[in-house]
Amino acid sequence: MWTIRDPLAGPDRRTYPALMRFSYGVRVADTQAAEGGRPATTRSRSTGTRAPAGRRPARKTEPWKPVLGRIPILDLSPQQPDDLWPAKAFAGEVVPFSATVFKEGHDVIDAAVVLTAPSGRVLRRPMVQVNPGLGRWTASVQVDETGAWTWRVDAWLDDWGTWLHDAGIKIPAGIDVELMFEEGARLLERAAEEEGRGDDAPALLRDSAAALRDVGTDPGTRWSVVTQGRVADALAAAPISSLLTAGPSRTLRVERLRAGSGSWYEFFPRSEGAVRHEDGSWTSGTFRSAALRLPAIAEMGFDVVYIPPVNPIGRTNRKGPNNTLTAGPNDPGSPYGIGSEDGGHDAIHPDLGTEEDFLAFVEAAKRLKLEIALDIALQASPDHPWVVSHPEFFTTLADGSIAYAENPPKKYQDIYPLNFDNDPEGSYAEMRRIFQVWIDRGVRIFRIDNPHTKPLGFWERLIHDVNAAHPDVIFLAEAFTRPPMMRGLAKVGFQQSYTYYTWRNTKEELTEYLVELSQETADYMRPNFFVNTHDILTPYLQFGGTAAYKIRAAIAATSVPTWGVYSGYELVENVARPGSEENIDNEKYEYRPRDWARAAMLGTTLAPYIARLNGIRRHHPALGQLRNIHFHWTESDQVIAYSKHLDAEFTGTGSADTIIVVANLDPNGARETVVHLDPTAFGRLPDDVFTVRDLVSGAVWQWGADDYVRLDPFGEPVHILTVEDDPDQ
Template sequence: MEALASASCGAHAAFNRFSYGVRVADTQAAEGGPATTRSRSTGVRSAQARRTSKKAEAWTPVLGRIPILDLSPQQPDDLWPAKAFDGEVVPFGATVFKEGHDVIGAGLVLTSPTGRIVRRPMVQVNPGLGRWAASAKVDEVGPWTWRVEAWLDDWGTWLHDAGIKIPAGIDVELMFEEGARLLERAAEEGTRGEDAPALFRDTAGALRDAGTDPQTRWGIVTEGRVADTIALAPIASLLTHGPVRTLRVERLRAGYGAWYEFFPRSEGAIRHDDGSWTSGTFRTAALRLPAVAEMGFDVVYVPPVNPIGRTNRKGPNNTLTAGPNDPGSPYGIGSEAGGHDAIHPDLGTEQDFLDFLDAAKRLNLEVALDIALQASPDHPWVQEHPEFFTTLADGSIAYAENPPKKYQDIYPLNFDNDPEGSYAEMRRVFQVWIDRGVRIFRIDNPHTKPLAFWERLLHDVNAAHPDVIFLAEAFTRPPMMRGLAKVGFQQSYTYFTWRNTKEELTEYLVELSQETADYMRPNFFVNTHDILTPYLQFGGWAAYKIRAALAATSVPVWGVYSGYELVENVARPGAEENIDNEKYEYRPRDWAKAAMLGTTLAPYIARLNGIRRSHPALGQLRNIHFHWTESDAVIAYSKHLDAEFTGTGRPDTIIVVANLDPHGVRETVVHLDPTAFGRLPGDSFVVRDLITGARWQWGADDYVRLDPFTEPVHVLVVEDDQDH
């Protein structure tokens, strides 16, 4: 591919002649649109052009000489830039075509934030539809610009026509003369090495030698040095530049990482004989961080750490009456101790929080902070800024509800009463935490706030702090979920938790990896403190292993809520969440005992995260390919990365085969498409299970037996890739 990239670069140099040559057709659309009709001698518009100027100026063509349309990546409405992350391999595409039967070519030109130019040749992936594609690895953070160039491949067109006419004895000498003139033109360009001009002139003379038989002359241009030299850069004209698009490339953690959620107040919490509690603190929570790092996580996410209100405080399991020892929900933010910029006194001081951040950093962990833009009835805003809320006809403030659910401990914010005042305060709150060192925010229920508010806030924050990342916790309708991603949220929760069947998973992952991949990055949390699906409630250990393996291998970002590794699967009756929910009470866990008894999935999770770090193919979103299996309960997919993008000089291919039935053994045949990972259809290859270490010789059709009570998922690496 390096040779191809060099060839593309050489081709571009050759194109400069045509961009600025004498042919009007060549100069049209050099910057994306047709040039104004001008006199060739003076550059002044002709009389005919002046006579029709009023009418002409009312309409401006957008197409160049060669149409370049349907660009990707870009957002569907092109209101905001498409997204990528540092190290992502991005597929670029365009529909490029021309009237008639001429041969055309296309190339990708990227400009990095530092001005570095990257050129990639494009290939036709669907000739009938004129679709051209190229992939490039973006390796600088910041705004990249890109465009597609297209050209008429004059030499390729001549080869095609001559290859038909000369063997048939049609216009033989005329065709050789046309070819000779093209070679002489290429010699004048001088862009293919110092030996090329002489080679081209000599070959032009040989083509005109009517004393040599046509077959011999034809062989001169189709074999050997001439063909190899022209391959460095096409002999071309009608160079056309497509429109410029912007690609916003963010830091690695915006698009890749493993998240772990836990409640600091539960870590180290102590219950006393009289029923009272001593809360865990940032200091005791820091003792949990080494175990989180050992499991291979990159981000520690903590719920809101603000003071919690007393009025209408919820008790255990969301009861309406809290006892004197109940800590309340951390989402009921605000008390006499402060609001969104304050730290709950039970958790420690501001310095304790800063020390917690430092402890995480020493373990290569980042801390993500939950921000919930809502208030308890005791929040200082209620007295200081009543305009931030909705006042009902009886003079009371409306509390949050999602009928039939009611949240009496929370007042939602109204961003329409005082848009500028409320915006300024919210922006201030985020800045407080940014100044304290937080660079990742998980936003609670962003879909209940105006999209225009988020567009403004995310733009303002990222303009000042490009490294800040926002995760949208929005389990809501697709237009809002997608809208939040479009306006700037770097990541989004998804419907993954409720997609369990082969059909559901396949359809959803195709959507995420293709339809919305240019702007929406999925974060596959397997559970949350709010969500415990029936699949997990009744699937036992197998279900927990299956869901973790699927999340960790199908997308670049995944996460778990603490307790998952202990297979905490008992739900509160009538609810899709854990009983004795940690959101309403302290929940200390005996991690050491679970490790001693072997009743933890921590080693399995660590193995999954280790596999992710060792195999760059799993760090990409768009490269998932599904393969057919004969069982509706078994799903199979591969993720492949070409050698030029892995950083190891070898391709990387992972094949995942999962039994989605946590209750029974499944046997089936997996029908692989080896071309999806760079193989020929009939190839055989060695695969190794990265979970068990077992090896098999595989090919296009492979028998599998997956037992949910031992190992329900194969995570296979194609071992032959190291020599392939």
């Protein structure tokens, strides 16, 4: 006979006849234990005493505590879906706070969001009901302090609003007229006793109560006493209310501006100033020569300069040009094969210079108002010092060898991936030390290579640990992988995320993806729209020519607050390695100096266009927001249109800001269509006519709800329009 045992009950056996009557076809004993025929017993986990089977000891339970207040306040936003970590925002972001607020019956209710800034300053903003049927209330607030904000939604019964609603129906219909006037009078008398209504309010309210009770005056006159003039104004400013209910508190983590908005430029310091000699050998560029490139990057309007790893590169299995398996004596190797006899992740490649040279490079960038973002790749070459000093950091195979990095059928023989499970505490301590070394050297932004190949819990711990000591440090997740992992990395703390933008090219794809990023994941995931990388050159760019490069840059720069380009984009480098989505002669495996001066002289560079895009971004605060994108209908599948609007109260200029983007997605042919705008999306009436100016070409037109456009890829394939005669200006 078989007995089902409770694995949590220790040596005490339990039978479960109600849950499982048969096991392997043999009936389970109903009331007798398998051994000795004794009555089955259970053990109370709280006391250790035994009770006869079928009679469970009484369990102590906590007193029931209600969750809801008098008025339900549910479905709060912003918050992360699991509410395990705070929602995120950045300084200057306009955040929509919303909640579902409702009450039984037909009473009028009202709501407000109450925020407490890190400094202790309390903000209270009225909310508006945007969907009465669903009880959805919202208010937009611009957060201006970094740190942890707390917020809640307050709701209350609007007694005066409820009376006005009911009386406005009954009194004209002659139903309960005197009763309704008496109810109103009592509300006014109650309000007269409330503090904080001003010196003249009590007398005014009592006089109005008396007027409502004056049966010698016709009902219409008495009604006008409280619906017009001073009484109506006083009660609109401070309604008579009751049942004040405070909703649950939530936290919003507000980080510095660059965590959510900025323009990035990637380049390889070793290529800037690199010289090839007649014998085929190279002299590497250095931090000193790379610093000479910084002024041109600043002139293009970028905020962040991102550089690949600058550590020593191993020689064992070093990759050659175009990812070949054999490197020649003059091949520098991939900067992601980190570690050699010259050191590991805390060391600087001697070809690039010294620590003092790196510090000078960071300082040169700072003088130009640029920040340096450093690539950190937590992996090692076979020559890394960790292979000897910390073999437990790696995975050892059955034959005794260390496992290479693989993405079958691909193998990366120059890289050993780390195993964070062999020695979790030891590996964490070493990784934390590495980040601190570079923080101490002045780096405040890290681009993390392949974070999705490391445990999510590791990143949660490390990012929160680093940010607790250095709140200004920013982590960018370079993860092109499954959505759950990409979202998970953002949830646990990564301030920015690479995205699928490089592969979203059609109107439908772009619209769907931008709606997702600006609405579904906006509370925790901040997209960085890199148009290309040193590893990615999509077919759209390979075959679209200059127009494709303009289109992709314009959309990236105007649709999200953070975007970036990899060096060479301005030169329209579009020759791919056969059978791949990457540039031929990939800079990851070789030096690639560029003749910037010659391109400028010949006018073959897009640097002026990129500078124009970044200039538009800086002068139009609407483009610095993520959540405010609104798509408009066009009659062509090849033309996309969207607007970004920011109300005057949030721009800092006293005027509203509206940008309308219309882009031809076909880089090979002109497209014409009618754009059907919804002017209410940017604060105008449906039939308004307004002036728009193209910020690229300078052309000016009169636009309205329906507008003809023709976009030629051999001219300007994208309209970036500002609404000039804004009603708030």
